[in-house]
Amino acid sequence: MSRAYELVMVKGNTGYMKAPVLIPFYLLDANHCIIMDTGKNLMREGIVKTLEENKLVPVGLLCTHTHYDHYGNAGFLAEKYQCPIALPLGEAEISRTLDAVKSHVFAFSAGQVARDPKMAAIPCVTDHIIRPKDKETFFCGIRFGILHTKGHAIDHVSIITPDKVCYVGDALMCGVSLETAKLPYAFDLGKHLNSIELLRNAKCSHMIMAHRGVYTAPFDALIDENLAVVRKEIQAVADLxxxxxxxxxxxxxxxxxxxxxxxxxxxxxxxxxxxxxxxxxxxxxxxxxxxxxxxxxxxxxx
Ligand SMILES: [Fe+2]
Incomplete structure (x- = not known):
């Protein structure tokens, strides 16, 4: 039995559930929120308990990308709370069907993907598309800033709430996940490096990283550290x-x-x-x- 996760407010109406992968949210009022990313399927019970204990109802799910640890509850929560899902166009395409999910975990067979509960939980249809040129998106009555931080995933985005808090998803790492990174995953490492640099000048006061950290501006040290780790891993492979x-x-x-x-x-x-x-x-x-x-x-x- 999972327990409810602690709710932590970052600034204004922006906070996060302190789950194994942080689940940020933006409060519309005391009882309604927009959730940013939905965690892995194993976190499902904890997320529902957290919402129930805090008398919160999600009215929308605004997601950065569709990896299983970010998108494993999107279909479930959308169905349970009858709320829309927003995704960047490229991520909507690769998460619509199990075949599409299989195409980006290319080494696994279609059968393996179908039998894997964390992969099988991914496919669902998106309601609201963030288009490639959108610098902001109006979702559930709220205007969110969008930074196109591709690379970690095909069409990964970072989301800036009206409180100027940027949720960077997996575009940046911090803490233990950064210190112990071995071959950190990126679909396209060149674009990922560009996206890390893009975040240096993000117009925000705080950054939330999915893999557990909140940083305040300036972000130069965090950006430099991320660039150094990715470049070091690339060089290590080249040297071998x-x-x-x-x-x-x-x-x-x-x-x-x-x-x-x-x-x-x-x-x-x-x-x-x-x-x-x-x-x-x-x-x-x-x-x-x-x-x-x-x-x-x-x-x-x-
Ligand atoms: Fe990811």
Missing amino acids: IDRPMKEEEIYQTVQSAMGIQIRRPEEALNMKCFLQPYLEYLIDQNILKLSIRDQVLCYEPV
Whole structure:
């Protein structure tokens, strides 16, 4: 049985549920709120208890991206509270069906995705679209600022509430998640680095990170630290590929050098999804190139 999560107010009407992944919200009045991201499916009971104990009813779900730990309760909460879901266009596309979800966890089979409760909880239809050029979105009577912080996910956005509090989703990390990051995930590392830099000048007084932290302006140290960690991980992968290497050899080398333990097939498939963007970035930056050795695809330094 899950317990209710603590409610923490950040500024004005903006606060968050202190869940394993923070769930920010914007209060419309004492009993109604707009929730920003919906956590993983295992947090469902805790979220409902938190809402009930605080006599809060969500009137809308405004989401940054559709990873399972941010979007695992969107369909459930939308149905339970009969409220609309808002998403950026690209994220709405990749979360509409289970097939679409499968396409961005490419290493897993459609059957594996369908049988995985956290993946199977993702698909649902979006009601309100944030378009690529929108700098703000008017949702459930409230005007939210939008920063297009793509990269971590295909069409990830950061959301600025009327209190000038920016919820950055997974565009930034902090604390333990930053200090212990091993191959932090980004769908496109180049765009992710640009988005981190974009947040340096965000017009806001506070930033909330999903993976547990609230920072106040100025944000330069936080931005610099995030850039340094992502660049260090990219460089670490580049340094390990010092000769023509087949994919399996790259996985073994990176796992061993970074102390990443792989015990189950699912962890190996996850590793593919996490490492592939690093290889793609290094190819596109002309740091690695593809070659064929013994009729097998290899990666090698340029
Ligand atoms: Fe994410």
